[in-house]
Amino acid sequence: MGKKLIQVERLSKKFKDQVALKDISFSVHAGEIFGFLGPSGSGKTTTIKILTGQLAQSSGRAFVLNNAVEQIDESIYEQIGIVTDNSGLYDRLTVYNNLVAFAKLLNVDKKRIDFLLKRVGLFEHKNKMAKNLSKGMKQRLILSRAMLHQPKVLFLDEPTSGLDPVTTEAIHALLLELKENGTAIFLTTHNMEEATKLCDSVALLNDGLIVEHDTPKALTLKYNQDKRYQVLLKNEKEVNVAHSAESIQQINHWLLNDELLTIHSCEPNLEQVFLEVTGRELV
Protein backbone atom coordinates (compact mmCIF):
# COMPACT_ATOMS: atom_id res chain seq x y z
CA MET A 1 0.00 0.00 0.00
CA GLY A 2 1.32 3.46 -0.89
CA LYS A 3 1.90 6.45 1.31
CA LYS A 4 -1.06 7.84 3.24
CA LEU A 5 -2.09 11.01 1.35
CA ILE A 6 -5.44 11.78 3.00
CA GLN A 7 -6.09 11.19 6.66
CA VAL A 8 -9.33 12.06 8.42
CA GLU A 9 -9.77 11.69 12.17
CA ARG A 10 -13.12 12.12 13.90
CA LEU A 11 -14.19 14.90 11.58
CA SER A 12 -17.50 16.63 12.28
CA LYS A 13 -19.34 19.52 10.69
CA LYS A 14 -22.38 21.37 11.93
CA PHE A 15 -24.42 23.96 10.03
CA LYS A 16 -26.38 25.81 12.70
CA ASP A 17 -28.67 23.06 14.09
CA GLN A 18 -27.98 20.57 11.34
CA VAL A 19 -25.19 18.01 11.75
CA ALA A 20 -23.67 17.33 8.33
CA LEU A 21 -20.80 15.05 9.40
CA LYS A 22 -20.49 13.01 12.57
CA ASP A 23 -17.07 11.87 13.72
CA ILE A 24 -15.95 10.37 10.43
CA SER A 25 -12.50 8.77 10.08
CA PHE A 26 -10.74 7.18 7.12
CA SER A 27 -7.53 7.38 5.13
CA VAL A 28 -6.61 7.21 1.46
CA HIS A 29 -3.27 6.02 0.15
CA ALA A 30 -1.26 6.74 -2.98
CA GLY A 31 -2.53 4.61 -5.85
CA GLU A 32 -5.89 4.02 -4.19
CA ILE A 33 -9.38 4.92 -5.34
CA PHE A 34 -11.48 5.57 -2.27
CA GLY A 35 -15.23 5.62 -2.81
CA PHE A 36 -17.30 7.82 -0.56
CA LEU A 37 -20.81 6.58 -1.13
CA GLY A 38 -24.07 7.94 0.03
CA PRO A 39 -27.36 9.44 -1.09
CA SER A 40 -27.75 13.15 -1.88
CA GLY A 41 -27.40 15.26 1.23
CA SER A 42 -25.46 12.65 3.19
CA GLY A 43 -22.38 14.87 3.55
CA LYS A 44 -20.18 13.85 0.60
CA THR A 45 -19.68 17.30 -0.89
CA THR A 46 -19.23 18.82 2.57
CA THR A 47 -16.36 16.39 3.15
CA ILE A 48 -14.70 17.38 -0.15
CA LYS A 49 -15.07 21.06 0.71
CA ILE A 50 -13.42 20.51 4.10
CA LEU A 51 -10.61 18.39 2.65
CA THR A 52 -9.87 21.01 -0.01
CA GLY A 53 -9.79 23.91 2.43
CA GLN A 54 -13.02 25.48 1.17
CA LEU A 55 -14.95 24.92 4.39
CA ALA A 56 -13.88 24.71 8.02
CA GLN A 57 -14.73 21.66 10.06
CA SER A 58 -16.49 21.98 13.43
CA SER A 59 -14.25 19.42 15.12
CA GLY A 60 -11.77 16.67 14.37
CA ARG A 61 -8.67 16.69 12.23
CA ALA A 62 -7.96 16.12 8.56
CA PHE A 63 -4.71 16.07 6.63
CA VAL A 64 -4.07 16.20 2.91
CA LEU A 65 -0.50 15.51 1.80
CA ASN A 66 0.50 15.72 5.47
CA ASN A 67 -0.89 19.24 5.81
CA ALA A 68 -3.75 20.07 8.14
CA VAL A 69 -6.69 21.16 5.98
CA GLU A 70 -6.99 24.45 7.87
CA GLN A 71 -3.55 25.31 6.53
CA ILE A 72 -4.06 24.33 2.91
CA ASP A 73 -2.40 26.96 0.79
CA GLU A 74 -1.32 27.52 -2.79
CA SER A 75 1.55 25.02 -2.53
CA ILE A 76 -0.95 22.26 -1.68
CA TYR A 77 -3.38 23.35 -4.38
CA GLU A 78 -0.52 22.86 -6.85
CA GLN A 79 -0.54 19.17 -5.92
CA ILE A 80 -4.26 18.42 -5.86
CA GLY A 81 -7.02 18.39 -8.45
CA ILE A 82 -10.67 19.07 -7.74
CA VAL A 83 -13.74 18.25 -9.81
CA THR A 84 -17.08 19.21 -8.33
CA ASP A 85 -20.53 20.08 -9.56
CA ASN A 86 -19.51 23.70 -9.26
CA SER A 87 -16.30 23.46 -11.27
CA GLY A 88 -17.00 26.15 -13.84
CA LEU A 89 -15.50 26.67 -17.28
CA TYR A 90 -14.77 29.90 -19.12
CA ASP A 91 -17.66 29.66 -21.58
CA ARG A 92 -16.32 32.26 -23.97
CA LEU A 93 -12.91 30.62 -24.27
CA THR A 94 -12.11 27.64 -26.45
CA VAL A 95 -11.48 24.19 -25.02
CA TYR A 96 -7.75 24.70 -25.62
CA ASN A 97 -7.62 28.17 -24.06
CA ASN A 98 -9.50 26.97 -21.01
CA LEU A 99 -6.61 24.61 -20.39
CA VAL A 100 -3.88 27.06 -21.45
CA ALA A 101 -4.95 29.47 -18.70
CA PHE A 102 -4.43 26.81 -16.05
CA ALA A 103 -1.30 25.41 -17.67
CA LYS A 104 0.26 28.86 -17.27
CA LEU A 105 -0.89 29.13 -13.68
CA LEU A 106 0.46 25.73 -12.79
CA ASN A 107 3.63 25.90 -14.89
CA VAL A 108 2.60 22.97 -17.05
CA ASP A 109 4.08 22.36 -20.50
CA LYS A 110 1.48 23.06 -23.21
CA LYS A 111 2.31 19.70 -24.82
CA ARG A 112 0.43 18.06 -21.98
CA ILE A 113 -2.75 19.89 -23.07
CA ASP A 114 -2.76 18.11 -26.43
CA PHE A 115 -1.93 14.81 -24.73
CA LEU A 116 -4.85 15.14 -22.33
CA LEU A 117 -7.28 16.37 -24.98
CA LYS A 118 -6.46 13.32 -27.10
CA ARG A 119 -6.82 11.10 -24.04
CA VAL A 120 -10.33 12.38 -23.25
CA GLY A 121 -11.40 12.55 -26.88
CA LEU A 122 -11.62 16.33 -27.09
CA PHE A 123 -8.66 17.01 -29.38
CA GLU A 124 -10.88 17.45 -32.45
CA HIS A 125 -12.93 19.96 -30.48
CA LYS A 126 -10.01 21.99 -29.12
CA ASN A 127 -11.05 25.15 -30.97
CA LYS A 128 -14.69 24.90 -29.95
CA MET A 129 -16.03 27.41 -27.43
CA ALA A 130 -16.65 25.78 -24.07
CA LYS A 131 -20.24 27.08 -24.11
CA ASN A 132 -20.93 24.96 -27.21
CA LEU A 133 -19.86 21.67 -25.61
CA SER A 134 -22.26 18.95 -24.52
CA LYS A 135 -22.51 18.08 -20.81
CA GLY A 136 -20.29 15.04 -21.26
CA MET A 137 -17.66 17.03 -23.16
CA LYS A 138 -17.68 19.74 -20.50
CA GLN A 139 -17.20 17.13 -17.81
CA ARG A 140 -14.25 15.64 -19.72
CA LEU A 141 -12.75 19.11 -20.09
CA ILE A 142 -13.14 19.79 -16.36
CA LEU A 143 -11.51 16.46 -15.61
CA SER A 144 -8.63 17.25 -18.00
CA ARG A 145 -8.13 20.56 -16.23
CA ALA A 146 -7.98 18.83 -12.85
CA MET A 147 -5.40 16.36 -14.20
CA LEU A 148 -3.31 18.96 -16.03
CA HIS A 149 -0.63 19.16 -13.35
CA GLN A 150 -0.61 15.43 -12.59
CA PRO A 151 -1.96 15.88 -9.05
CA LYS A 152 -0.97 13.58 -6.23
CA VAL A 153 -4.52 13.70 -4.89
CA LEU A 154 -7.66 14.02 -6.98
CA PHE A 155 -11.04 14.87 -5.47
CA LEU A 156 -13.96 13.90 -7.68
CA ASP A 157 -17.53 14.75 -6.74
CA GLU A 158 -19.92 12.63 -8.83
CA PRO A 159 -17.71 12.88 -11.94
CA THR A 160 -19.92 10.71 -14.16
CA SER A 161 -23.32 11.84 -12.91
CA GLY A 162 -25.70 12.20 -15.85
CA LEU A 163 -23.15 11.13 -18.46
CA ASP A 164 -23.70 8.63 -21.26
CA PRO A 165 -22.15 5.16 -20.93
CA VAL A 166 -19.40 5.80 -23.51
CA THR A 167 -18.20 8.97 -21.75
CA THR A 168 -18.48 7.24 -18.38
CA GLU A 169 -16.35 4.38 -19.66
CA ALA A 170 -13.70 6.80 -20.99
CA ILE A 171 -13.58 8.59 -17.62
CA HIS A 172 -13.29 5.29 -15.75
CA ALA A 173 -10.34 4.27 -17.93
CA LEU A 174 -8.64 7.58 -17.17
CA LEU A 175 -9.16 7.21 -13.44
CA LEU A 176 -7.72 3.70 -13.42
CA GLU A 177 -4.69 5.00 -15.32
CA LEU A 178 -4.19 7.76 -12.76
CA LYS A 179 -4.46 5.25 -9.94
CA GLU A 180 -1.80 3.10 -11.62
CA ASN A 181 0.44 6.18 -11.69
CA GLY A 182 0.09 6.59 -7.93
CA THR A 183 -2.60 9.25 -7.64
CA ALA A 184 -4.87 8.96 -4.61
CA ILE A 185 -8.44 9.43 -5.81
CA PHE A 186 -11.25 10.46 -3.50
CA LEU A 187 -14.43 9.67 -5.38
CA THR A 188 -17.92 10.50 -4.24
CA THR A 189 -20.76 8.79 -6.03
CA HIS A 190 -24.15 7.29 -5.50
CA ASN A 191 -23.56 4.94 -8.40
CA MET A 192 -22.77 1.64 -6.68
CA GLU A 193 -21.82 -0.11 -9.92
CA GLU A 194 -19.18 2.54 -10.52
CA ALA A 195 -17.89 2.18 -6.98
CA THR A 196 -17.67 -1.59 -7.23
CA LYS A 197 -15.81 -1.36 -10.51
CA LEU A 198 -13.33 1.36 -9.58
CA CYS A 199 -12.82 1.53 -5.85
CA ASP A 200 -10.22 -0.24 -3.76
CA SER A 201 -12.12 0.68 -0.63
CA VAL A 202 -15.45 2.33 0.07
CA ALA A 203 -17.11 4.09 2.95
CA LEU A 204 -20.90 4.16 3.12
CA LEU A 205 -22.14 7.49 4.39
CA ASN A 206 -25.61 7.95 5.81
CA ASP A 207 -26.77 11.21 7.42
CA GLY A 208 -23.17 12.29 7.96
CA LEU A 209 -22.11 9.04 9.59
CA ILE A 210 -19.86 6.36 8.08
CA VAL A 211 -21.91 3.20 8.56
CA GLU A 212 -19.54 0.80 6.80
CA HIS A 213 -15.97 1.00 5.53
CA ASP A 214 -14.12 -1.79 3.73
CA THR A 215 -13.31 -3.09 0.26
CA PRO A 216 -16.36 -3.56 -1.98
CA LYS A 217 -15.70 -7.32 -2.03
CA ALA A 218 -15.45 -7.60 1.75
CA LEU A 219 -18.68 -5.66 2.20
CA THR A 220 -20.67 -7.74 -0.22
CA LEU A 221 -19.36 -10.94 1.39
CA LYS A 222 -20.09 -9.64 4.87
CA TYR A 223 -23.72 -9.01 3.99
CA ASN A 224 -24.11 -12.23 2.03
CA GLN A 225 -26.17 -13.71 4.88
CA ASP A 226 -28.33 -16.27 3.16
CA LYS A 227 -25.69 -17.46 0.65
CA ARG A 228 -27.67 -18.41 -2.43
CA TYR A 229 -26.67 -19.58 -5.89
CA GLN A 230 -28.25 -18.84 -9.23
CA VAL A 231 -28.08 -21.86 -11.48
CA LEU A 232 -28.84 -22.01 -15.21
CA LEU A 233 -29.45 -25.50 -16.55
CA LYS A 234 -29.01 -26.68 -20.10
CA ASN A 235 -32.76 -27.09 -20.47
CA GLU A 236 -32.89 -23.25 -19.93
CA LYS A 237 -34.42 -23.66 -16.50
CA GLU A 238 -33.17 -21.13 -13.91
CA VAL A 239 -32.95 -22.25 -10.30
CA ASN A 240 -32.11 -20.26 -7.19
CA VAL A 241 -30.82 -22.48 -4.42
CA ALA A 242 -29.77 -21.83 -0.85
CA HIS A 243 -26.39 -22.90 0.54
CA SER A 244 -27.20 -26.25 2.20
CA ALA A 245 -26.02 -29.84 2.17
CA GLU A 246 -29.08 -30.74 0.17
CA SER A 247 -28.57 -28.14 -2.53
CA ILE A 248 -24.85 -28.99 -2.81
CA GLN A 249 -25.85 -32.55 -3.51
CA GLN A 250 -28.29 -31.32 -6.14
CA ILE A 251 -25.62 -29.15 -7.79
CA ASN A 252 -23.23 -32.11 -7.78
CA HIS A 253 -25.90 -34.15 -9.47
CA TRP A 254 -26.36 -31.54 -12.21
CA LEU A 255 -22.61 -31.32 -12.70
CA LEU A 256 -22.15 -35.09 -12.94
CA ASN A 257 -25.00 -35.37 -15.44
CA ASP A 258 -23.67 -32.45 -17.47
CA GLU A 259 -26.95 -30.59 -16.98
CA LEU A 260 -25.47 -27.39 -15.60
CA LEU A 261 -24.75 -24.45 -17.89
CA THR A 262 -23.79 -21.62 -15.45
CA ILE A 263 -23.66 -21.11 -11.68
CA HIS A 264 -23.22 -17.83 -9.78
CA SER A 265 -23.11 -16.96 -6.13
CA CYS A 266 -25.71 -14.32 -5.22
CA GLU A 267 -23.86 -11.81 -3.03
CA PRO A 268 -25.68 -8.54 -2.55
CA ASN A 269 -24.38 -5.54 -4.49
CA LEU A 270 -23.32 -2.37 -2.68
CA GLU A 271 -26.74 -0.88 -3.20
CA GLN A 272 -28.34 -3.79 -1.37
CA VAL A 273 -25.67 -3.58 1.34
CA PHE A 274 -26.49 0.08 1.82
CA LEU A 275 -30.19 -0.69 2.00
CA GLU A 276 -29.56 -3.41 4.56
CA VAL A 277 -27.29 -1.22 6.70
CA THR A 278 -29.34 1.96 6.63
CA GLY A 279 -32.83 0.86 5.69
CA ARG A 280 -32.89 3.47 2.94
CA GLU A 281 -32.18 3.50 -0.76
CA LEU A 282 -29.37 5.39 -2.45
CA VAL A 283 -31.30 8.09 -4.28
Add this chain to the structure above:
Amino acid sequence: MSLSLNKINAVLQLRLKLMLSNLSLLFTPIFAIGFVIIMGSLLPNLDGGEAGAPFSTSGFLLSFGLIFNIAIGGISMSSSPIAEEKEKHTLRVLMTSSVKGVEYFIGSMIPLLVILVATNILLIPASGVAFNDIPLPAYLVITTLASLISILIGYIIGTYAKNQAQASLISTPILITLTSIPVLKIFNENLAEILNYTYGGVIANLSDALAADRGYQWNVTDVSVLAAWFIATLGLFIYIYKKNGLDSD
Protein backbone atom coordinates in the same frame (compact mmCIF):
# COMPACT_ATOMS: atom_id res chain seq x y z
CA MET B 1 3.31 37.22 1.78
CA SER B 2 5.14 36.32 -1.41
CA LEU B 3 3.48 36.93 -4.75
CA SER B 4 4.16 34.97 -7.91
CA LEU B 5 4.78 37.11 -10.99
CA ASN B 6 4.08 34.06 -13.12
CA LYS B 7 0.59 33.73 -11.64
CA ILE B 8 -0.12 37.45 -11.90
CA ASN B 9 0.93 37.26 -15.54
CA ALA B 10 -1.24 34.17 -16.11
CA VAL B 11 -4.28 35.93 -14.60
CA LEU B 12 -3.53 39.04 -16.66
CA GLN B 13 -3.41 37.03 -19.88
CA LEU B 14 -6.58 35.19 -18.94
CA ARG B 15 -8.35 38.51 -18.30
CA LEU B 16 -7.14 39.92 -21.61
CA LYS B 17 -8.48 36.87 -23.46
CA LEU B 18 -11.80 37.18 -21.64
CA MET B 19 -11.98 40.90 -22.48
CA LEU B 20 -11.33 40.19 -26.14
CA SER B 21 -14.03 37.54 -26.08
CA ASN B 22 -16.51 40.03 -24.64
CA LEU B 23 -15.92 43.40 -26.30
CA SER B 24 -19.03 44.86 -24.71
CA LEU B 25 -16.84 45.35 -21.64
CA LEU B 26 -14.86 47.95 -23.62
CA PHE B 27 -18.04 49.76 -24.61
CA THR B 28 -17.82 52.35 -21.81
CA PRO B 29 -14.33 53.76 -22.58
CA ILE B 30 -15.11 53.86 -26.32
CA PHE B 31 -18.49 55.43 -25.63
CA ALA B 32 -16.89 58.04 -23.32
CA ILE B 33 -14.65 59.28 -26.17
CA GLY B 34 -17.44 59.05 -28.75
CA PHE B 35 -19.92 60.85 -26.50
CA VAL B 36 -17.48 63.69 -25.81
CA ILE B 37 -16.81 64.16 -29.56
CA ILE B 38 -20.52 64.15 -30.45
CA MET B 39 -21.47 66.47 -27.58
CA GLY B 40 -18.62 68.78 -28.57
CA SER B 41 -20.06 69.15 -32.04
CA LEU B 42 -23.56 69.80 -30.68
CA LEU B 43 -22.90 72.18 -27.77
CA PRO B 44 -22.17 75.93 -28.28
CA ASN B 45 -18.49 76.69 -27.81
CA LEU B 46 -18.41 78.65 -24.54
CA ASP B 47 -15.22 79.90 -22.94
CA GLY B 48 -15.30 79.90 -19.13
CA GLY B 49 -12.77 82.74 -19.08
CA GLU B 50 -15.14 85.12 -20.87
CA ALA B 51 -17.57 87.28 -18.94
CA GLY B 52 -21.10 85.89 -18.86
CA ALA B 53 -20.17 82.32 -19.80
CA PRO B 54 -21.58 79.95 -17.14
CA PHE B 55 -18.99 77.29 -17.92
CA SER B 56 -16.47 76.28 -20.49
CA THR B 57 -17.65 73.74 -23.07
CA SER B 58 -14.33 71.91 -23.34
CA GLY B 59 -13.96 71.79 -19.55
CA PHE B 60 -17.48 70.46 -19.18
CA LEU B 61 -16.85 67.84 -21.87
CA LEU B 62 -13.51 66.75 -20.39
CA SER B 63 -15.03 66.59 -16.94
CA PHE B 64 -17.99 64.62 -18.23
CA GLY B 65 -15.81 62.27 -20.29
CA LEU B 66 -13.45 61.62 -17.36
CA ILE B 67 -16.29 60.93 -14.96
CA PHE B 68 -17.97 58.72 -17.53
CA ASN B 69 -14.80 56.72 -18.18
CA ILE B 70 -13.47 56.58 -14.64
CA ALA B 71 -16.73 56.05 -12.79
CA ILE B 72 -18.84 53.98 -15.17
CA GLY B 73 -15.94 52.29 -16.94
CA GLY B 74 -13.84 51.70 -13.84
CA ILE B 75 -16.65 50.41 -11.67
CA SER B 76 -18.52 48.29 -14.20
CA MET B 77 -15.40 46.87 -15.84
CA SER B 78 -14.10 45.67 -12.48
CA SER B 79 -17.31 44.60 -10.72
CA SER B 80 -18.93 42.71 -13.56
CA PRO B 81 -16.11 40.19 -14.29
CA ILE B 82 -15.76 39.26 -10.60
CA ALA B 83 -19.52 38.80 -10.28
CA GLU B 84 -19.54 36.74 -13.49
CA GLU B 85 -16.71 34.53 -12.25
CA LYS B 86 -18.55 33.98 -8.97
CA GLU B 87 -21.78 33.21 -10.79
CA LYS B 88 -20.11 30.70 -13.11
CA HIS B 89 -17.90 29.22 -10.36
CA THR B 90 -14.68 29.89 -12.26
CA LEU B 91 -13.33 32.04 -9.44
CA ARG B 92 -13.49 29.06 -7.08
CA VAL B 93 -11.57 27.01 -9.63
CA LEU B 94 -8.90 29.71 -9.86
CA MET B 95 -8.61 29.99 -6.08
CA THR B 96 -8.23 26.22 -5.74
CA SER B 97 -5.65 26.22 -8.52
CA SER B 98 -3.05 27.96 -6.38
CA VAL B 99 -3.89 31.60 -7.21
CA LYS B 100 -3.83 33.96 -4.23
CA GLY B 101 -6.55 36.57 -3.96
CA VAL B 102 -3.99 39.37 -4.25
CA GLU B 103 -2.47 37.82 -7.39
CA TYR B 104 -5.95 37.58 -8.91
CA PHE B 105 -6.75 41.22 -8.13
CA ILE B 106 -3.44 42.58 -9.38
CA GLY B 107 -3.57 40.50 -12.56
CA SER B 108 -7.15 41.60 -13.20
CA MET B 109 -6.44 45.25 -12.35
CA ILE B 110 -3.54 45.85 -14.75
CA PRO B 111 -5.41 45.61 -18.08
CA LEU B 112 -8.31 47.65 -16.68
CA LEU B 113 -6.02 50.38 -15.44
CA VAL B 114 -4.15 50.54 -18.76
CA ILE B 115 -7.45 50.91 -20.67
CA LEU B 116 -8.75 53.58 -18.28
CA VAL B 117 -5.52 55.60 -18.32
CA ALA B 118 -5.27 55.42 -22.13
CA THR B 119 -8.88 56.62 -22.40
CA ASN B 120 -8.22 59.44 -19.90
CA ILE B 121 -5.40 60.67 -22.17
CA LEU B 122 -7.44 60.35 -25.38
CA LEU B 123 -10.23 62.38 -23.79
CA ILE B 124 -7.99 65.48 -23.77
CA PRO B 125 -7.97 66.00 -27.57
CA ALA B 126 -11.50 64.60 -27.86
CA SER B 127 -12.87 67.33 -25.57
CA GLY B 128 -10.99 70.10 -27.35
CA VAL B 129 -8.55 70.94 -24.56
CA ALA B 130 -5.03 71.62 -25.81
CA PHE B 131 -2.30 69.21 -24.65
CA ASN B 132 0.00 72.22 -24.09
CA ASP B 133 -2.43 73.56 -21.52
CA ILE B 134 -2.34 70.38 -19.50
CA PRO B 135 0.08 69.81 -16.63
CA LEU B 136 0.43 66.21 -17.69
CA PRO B 137 2.01 64.79 -14.49
CA ALA B 138 -0.76 66.23 -12.29
CA TYR B 139 -3.42 65.14 -14.79
CA LEU B 140 -2.05 61.61 -14.97
CA VAL B 141 -1.60 61.23 -11.22
CA ILE B 142 -5.10 62.49 -10.39
CA THR B 143 -6.95 60.58 -13.11
CA THR B 144 -4.96 57.38 -12.51
CA LEU B 145 -5.57 57.53 -8.78
CA ALA B 146 -9.27 58.19 -9.41
CA SER B 147 -9.34 55.23 -11.82
CA LEU B 148 -7.79 53.04 -9.15
CA ILE B 149 -10.43 54.19 -6.66
CA SER B 150 -13.17 53.26 -9.15
CA ILE B 151 -11.62 49.85 -9.76
CA LEU B 152 -11.53 49.28 -5.99
CA ILE B 153 -15.20 50.32 -5.70
CA GLY B 154 -15.95 47.83 -8.48
CA TYR B 155 -14.02 45.14 -6.62
CA ILE B 156 -16.02 45.88 -3.46
CA ILE B 157 -19.29 45.52 -5.38
CA GLY B 158 -18.09 42.40 -7.22
CA THR B 159 -16.88 40.77 -4.00
CA TYR B 160 -20.08 41.60 -2.15
CA ALA B 161 -22.52 40.67 -4.93
CA LYS B 162 -23.46 37.04 -5.51
CA ASN B 163 -24.03 37.42 -9.25
CA GLN B 164 -23.93 39.87 -12.14
CA ALA B 165 -27.53 41.01 -11.71
CA GLN B 166 -26.90 41.92 -8.08
CA ALA B 167 -23.64 43.64 -8.99
CA SER B 168 -25.34 45.86 -11.56
CA LEU B 169 -28.19 46.58 -9.14
CA ILE B 170 -25.75 47.79 -6.49
CA SER B 171 -23.66 49.73 -9.05
CA THR B 172 -26.53 51.70 -10.58
CA PRO B 173 -27.16 54.30 -7.81
CA ILE B 174 -23.41 54.77 -7.31
CA LEU B 175 -22.87 55.33 -11.04
CA ILE B 176 -25.80 57.75 -11.32
CA THR B 177 -24.48 59.80 -8.40
CA LEU B 178 -20.92 59.89 -9.71
CA THR B 179 -21.87 60.79 -13.30
CA SER B 180 -24.12 63.60 -12.08
CA ILE B 181 -21.26 65.37 -10.30
CA PRO B 182 -20.16 67.73 -13.13
CA VAL B 183 -23.74 68.89 -13.73
CA LEU B 184 -24.60 69.20 -10.04
CA LYS B 185 -21.45 71.26 -9.43
CA ILE B 186 -22.49 73.75 -12.09
CA PHE B 187 -26.05 74.25 -10.96
CA ASN B 188 -25.86 74.16 -7.17
CA GLU B 189 -23.13 76.00 -5.26
CA ASN B 190 -23.84 74.41 -1.88
CA LEU B 191 -23.82 70.96 -3.36
CA ALA B 192 -20.66 71.84 -5.28
CA GLU B 193 -18.93 72.50 -1.96
CA ILE B 194 -19.88 69.06 -0.67
CA LEU B 195 -18.99 67.35 -3.96
CA ASN B 196 -15.48 68.79 -3.71
CA TYR B 197 -14.91 66.09 -1.12
CA THR B 198 -15.69 63.28 -3.52
CA TYR B 199 -13.10 61.89 -5.92
CA GLY B 200 -15.44 62.74 -8.78
CA GLY B 201 -15.47 66.32 -7.53
CA VAL B 202 -11.65 66.45 -7.67
CA ILE B 203 -11.74 65.30 -11.31
CA ALA B 204 -14.36 67.94 -12.10
CA ASN B 205 -12.20 70.63 -10.43
CA LEU B 206 -9.16 69.54 -12.42
CA SER B 207 -10.92 69.62 -15.78
CA ASP B 208 -12.70 72.91 -15.01
CA ALA B 209 -9.41 74.57 -14.10
CA LEU B 210 -7.73 73.28 -17.25
CA ALA B 211 -10.52 74.39 -19.54
CA ALA B 212 -10.80 77.85 -18.03
CA ASP B 213 -7.08 78.43 -18.70
CA ARG B 214 -6.57 78.89 -14.98
CA GLY B 215 -4.06 76.09 -14.90
CA TYR B 216 -4.22 73.46 -12.20
CA GLN B 217 -2.37 73.80 -8.94
CA TRP B 218 -1.87 70.89 -6.61
CA ASN B 219 -3.71 71.68 -3.41
CA VAL B 220 -3.95 69.98 -0.04
CA THR B 221 -7.72 69.47 -0.29
CA ASP B 222 -7.70 67.61 -3.62
CA VAL B 223 -4.70 65.47 -2.68
CA SER B 224 -6.19 64.68 0.73
CA VAL B 225 -9.59 63.85 -0.77
CA LEU B 226 -8.05 61.43 -3.27
CA ALA B 227 -5.78 59.87 -0.64
CA ALA B 228 -8.67 59.51 1.80
CA TRP B 229 -10.91 57.90 -0.87
CA PHE B 230 -8.12 55.55 -1.90
CA ILE B 231 -7.41 54.47 1.68
CA ALA B 232 -11.12 54.17 2.51
CA THR B 233 -11.98 52.08 -0.57
CA LEU B 234 -8.89 49.90 -0.12
CA GLY B 235 -9.77 49.38 3.55
CA LEU B 236 -13.41 48.60 2.77
CA PHE B 237 -12.36 46.22 0.01
CA ILE B 238 -9.96 44.35 2.31
CA TYR B 239 -12.68 44.16 4.98
CA ILE B 240 -15.31 42.80 2.59
CA TYR B 241 -12.80 40.41 1.01
CA LYS B 242 -11.86 39.04 4.43
CA LYS B 243 -15.50 38.81 5.49
CA ASN B 244 -17.00 37.35 2.31
CA GLY B 245 -14.00 35.76 0.63
CA LEU B 246 -13.95 35.67 -3.12
CA ASP B 247 -16.50 32.94 -3.42
CA SER B 248 -18.67 32.67 -0.40
CA ASP B 249 -21.26 30.23 -1.69
